[in-house]
Amino acid sequence: MAPSLRFLLLLPATFFFMQTLAEAATCSDCFIQSQAAYYPNSDEYGTDTGRCGYGSFGATLNGGDVAAVSALYRDGVGCGSSGNTDFILSRRAFSRMGQTTDAAASLLALGVVDIEYRRVSCSYPYKNITIKIDQNSNYPYYLAFVIWHQQGRRDITAVQLCETQNFACKLLDRSYGAVWTTTSPPSGPLSLRMLFSDENGDETWVVPVNNIPQDWKAGETYDTGVQVNS
Numbered sequence: 001m002a003p004s005l006r007f008l009l010l011l012p013a014t015f016f017f018m019q020t021l022a023e024a025a026t027c028s029d030c031f032i033q034s035q036a037a038y039y040p041n042s043d044e045y046g047t048d049t050g051r052c053g054y055g056s057f058g059a060t061l062n063g064g065d066v067a068a069v070s071a072l073y074r075d076g077v078g079c080g081s082s083g084n085t086d087f088i089l090s091r092r093a094f095s096r097m098g099q100t101t102d103a104a105a106s107l108l109a110l111g112v113v114d115i116e117y118r119r120v121s122c123s124y125p126y127k128n129i130t131i132k133i134d135q136n137s138n139y140p141y142y143l144a145f146v147i148w149h150q151q152g153r154r155d156i157t158a159v160q161l162c163e164t165q166n167f168a169c170k171l172l173d174r175s176y177g178a179v180w181t182t183t184s185p186p187s188g189p190l191s192l193r194m195l196f197s198d199e200n201g202d203e204t205w206v207v208p209v210n211n212i213p214q215d216w217k218a219g220e221t222y223d224t225g226v227q228v229n230s
């Protein structure tokens with residue numbers, strides 16, 4: 001599941017413009033050629049299972065314009081971005097590439113189309129980064145959570161939980177997708193630290209203002225009180 005995919009079907013004139021851009025030194029904004037198809041029998045919104053760990057929340061992201069990809073998924077690091085291989089879109093997302101109802105019907109009839117894509121910034125207006133404690137968590141022995149609503153176009157490549165009293169920190173494991181886990185988590189209110197990495201290898205730790213409460217519960221969501229814009 002790769003939420004927040006934005007895809008563009010480009011006219012030839014645009015394509016040549018992008019070719020010029022492609023020759024620039026940095027290619028993080030370049031469009032990459034690929035193909036897209038859709039699940040022929042899918043619900044309009046596609047499936048609510050997915051290796052990113054977003055669950056049914058994932059199918060609603062970006063208004064349902066979501067896609068499954070393989071290569072840029074990068075074992076979960078790419079969750080929230082998009083892929084360099086064929087895209088398998090929800091029927092809804094696929095038809096939204098058409099600018100009119102008729103165009104959408106023609107696209108659906110084609111089944112597979114050539115596309116060009118690039119990673120874009122994710123945007124979650126009026127939302128902070130939110131921690132959703134996984135249902136499989138077992139207080140206080142096992143903690144797993146998903147990180148929701150991460151704006152921008154960086155990757156979260158490490159997550160730590162620190163005790164607020166003595167600042168002992170524990171590095172979490174990426175279990176799969178956007179799901180971070182640890183056995184025997186630190187105790188007390190927990191200060192979260194997320195390492196954001198960009199495509200140039202620059203890394204920044206972001207420390208939310210809100211702690212995860214001491215008595216965290218499976219299934220709960222906690223607002224971190226922070227958001228990022230890059």
Ligand SMILES: *[C@@H]1O[C@H](CO)[C@@H](O)[C@H](O)[C@H]1NC(C)=O
Nearest residue numbers: 126127128209223224225226
């Ligand atoms: C985001 O967090 C700030 C505190 O840092 C808070 O004032 C604000 O209400 C939060 N926004 C939302 C949409 O929850």
